Amino acid sequence: MSNRVKKIHDFGQSVWLDFIDRKIMDTGQLQxxxxxDGVRGVTSNPAIFEKAFSSSSDYDEDIAKLAKEGKSNxxxxxxxxxxxxKRAADLFMQVYEDEVKGADGYVSLEVSPRLALDTEGTTKQALELWKAVHKDNVMIKIPATKEGLPAIQKCISEGLNINVTLLFGLExxxxxxxxxxxxxxxxxxxGKTxxxxxxVASFFLSRIDVLVDPLLKEKGLDNLKGEVAIASAKKAYEIYKRVFSSERFKKLEEKGAKPQRLLxxxxxxxxPAFSDVKYVEALIGPDTVDTIPMETLEAFRDHGNAANTLEEGLDKANEVLTKIKEAGINIDAITQQLEDEGIEKFNKPYDKLLAAIEEQKQKASV
Incomplete structure (x- = not known):
C-alpha cells in the first residue's frame, strides 16, 4: 500500500515536520x-526545544560545557x-538539492520570542543566527507582528531565508x-542575486477555531464550528495566487525569484470532536507547505485521505466569513488577540527553557 503522507506530495504540497530533538536524529527516525514519508523539512520553536531539553538528558553535557565558558542562558x-x-540541515541537504534546487529541505530556527515587538533586536538576532548556522537550507523564523514586518523585509534584502510565523489574519x-x-x-x-x-508565510489554523467556536455557539451558528480557520486559509490562498501572479512579482520572477509559499x-x-487529520485533509493543494506535529503525521499515515482540496468550496469559505461578520464576530480583533496570546504562548516555554538551563548549570557546578 502506498504511504498516505507521501501521497500528499502528488498534489504539490510539501510536508514538513513540526518537531525536532536529538533522539529522532540519533535513532535514524528523522532519516x-x-x-x-517523504518529509521535506523541519520547523522548530521555543516550545519544541523546551520539551526536548526537559524530557531527556541528551543536552546536559553541552549545557554544562557552555556554562563553564561563562555564557548566558x-x-x-x-x-x-x-x-x-545544523545536523538536521545536513540531513535535509539531499532534499534541498533535489530536482529544483531550494524548493524544499529547509530547517527553521526561531528568533527569541522576547523580541517579537522589537524590530531592531529581531533583525540583529536573525542575522546572527543565520551566520551561526551557516547553511543554505536554514530558515530563520520571524513573527508577523507589526514590528516583525520591517525586520522580515530587511532580512530578505540581506539574502536570508525567512519563515514568517504567528500569522492569523488575512490583512x-x-x-x-x-x-x-x-x-x-x-x-x-x-545588484544582488x-x-x-x-x-514561507506560516498561517496558523486550529487556534483560530479554538477562539471562534465558543462565540459561534453563543450566536446559534453551531453549524459553522471548525470552519472559520479553513475558510480563512482558503481566502489566504486566493491572496497568494493574486499577489504572486501580479506584474510586479513577474519582474522579480524573471530574475529568479520564487513566490513566498503559504505554510x-x-x-x-x-x-476532540474533530477528526485528528481535519486540518491536513482540508487544505492540500499546489505550491503550499503543511508543517505537521508528529502525532498528526502518524494519524495521517494511518487513516488520512490525500486529495486536492485546497481550492474546493471557495463559495462556502466566503459564506462562512460573511456569516460570522453578520453575526457581529470581529475576526480582526480575534486574530489580534491570537497574535498577542501567541507571543505569550512562546514566551512561557522560552522562560521555562531558560529556567531548565539554569537548573542544569547549578547541577553541573555542584
Missing part, C-alpha cells in the same frame, strides 16, 4: 521520515539549538507578502 540555548539545526498576511516582495526588490536593486532567497501551521486538531 526514516524523509525516506518513507540565552546564549547557551542558542548554542545548543544551532548544533541541532496581516497581505502585509507579509508586501514585506517579502519589497525585500526582494531592494536586494535586486542593489535573488534566485536562492526563499520564504499551514498549528494543524493538529485541538478539539
Amino acid at each position: 526514516k521520515l524523509i525516506t518513507e 540565552d546564549d547557551i540555548f542558542y548554542g545548543v539549538a544551532v548544533e541541532d539545526i 496581516r498576511y497581505e502585509a507579509v507578502t508586501e514585506a517579502y516582495i519589497a525585500g526582494l526588490e531592494e536586494r535586486a536593486a542593489a 535573488i534566485e536562492y532567497v526563499s520564504s 499551514w501551521a498549528s494543524t493538529g486538531s485541538k478539539d
Whole structure:
C-alpha cells in the first residue's frame, strides 16, 4: 500500500515536520521520515526545544560545557539549538538539492520570542543566527507582528531565508507578502542575486477555531464550528495566487525569484470532536507547505485521505466569513488577540527553557 503522507506530495504540497530533538536524529527516525514519508523539512520553536531539553538528558553535557565558558542562558540555548539545526540541515541537504534546487529541505530556527515587538533586536538576532548556522537550507523564523514586518523585509534584502510565523489574519498576511516582495526588490536593486532567497508565510489554523467556536455557539451558528480557520486559509490562498501572479512579482520572477509559499501551521486538531487529520485533509493543494506535529503525521499515515482540496468550496469559505461578520464576530480583533496570546504562548516555554538551563548549570557546578 502506498504511504498516505507521501501521497500528499502528488498534489504539490510539501510536508514538513513540526518537531525536532536529538533522539529522532540519533535513532535514524528523522532519516526514516524523509525516506518513507517523504518529509521535506523541519520547523522548530521555543516550545519544541523546551520539551526536548526537559524530557531527556541528551543536552546536559553541552549545557554544562557552555556554562563553564561563562555564557548566558540565552546564549547557551542558542548554542545548543544551532548544533541541532545544523545536523538536521545536513540531513535535509539531499532534499534541498533535489530536482529544483531550494524548493524544499529547509530547517527553521526561531528568533527569541522576547523580541517579537522589537524590530531592531529581531533583525540583529536573525542575522546572527543565520551566520551561526551557516547553511543554505536554514530558515530563520520571524513573527508577523507589526514590528516583525520591517525586520522580515530587511532580512530578505540581506539574502536570508525567512519563515514568517504567528500569522492569523488575512490583512496581516497581505502585509507579509508586501514585506517579502519589497525585500526582494531592494536586494535586486542593489545588484544582488535573488534566485536562492526563499520564504514561507506560516498561517496558523486550529487556534483560530479554538477562539471562534465558543462565540459561534453563543450566536446559534453551531453549524459553522471548525470552519472559520479553513475558510480563512482558503481566502489566504486566493491572496497568494493574486499577489504572486501580479506584474510586479513577474519582474522579480524573471530574475529568479520564487513566490513566498503559504505554510499551514498549528494543524493538529485541538478539539476532540474533530477528526485528528481535519486540518491536513482540508487544505492540500499546489505550491503550499503543511508543517505537521508528529502525532498528526502518524494519524495521517494511518487513516488520512490525500486529495486536492485546497481550492474546493471557495463559495462556502466566503459564506462562512460573511456569516460570522453578520453575526457581529470581529475576526480582526480575534486574530489580534491570537497574535498577542501567541507571543505569550512562546514566551512561557522560552522562560521555562531558560529556567531548565539554569537548573542544569547549578547541577553541573555542584
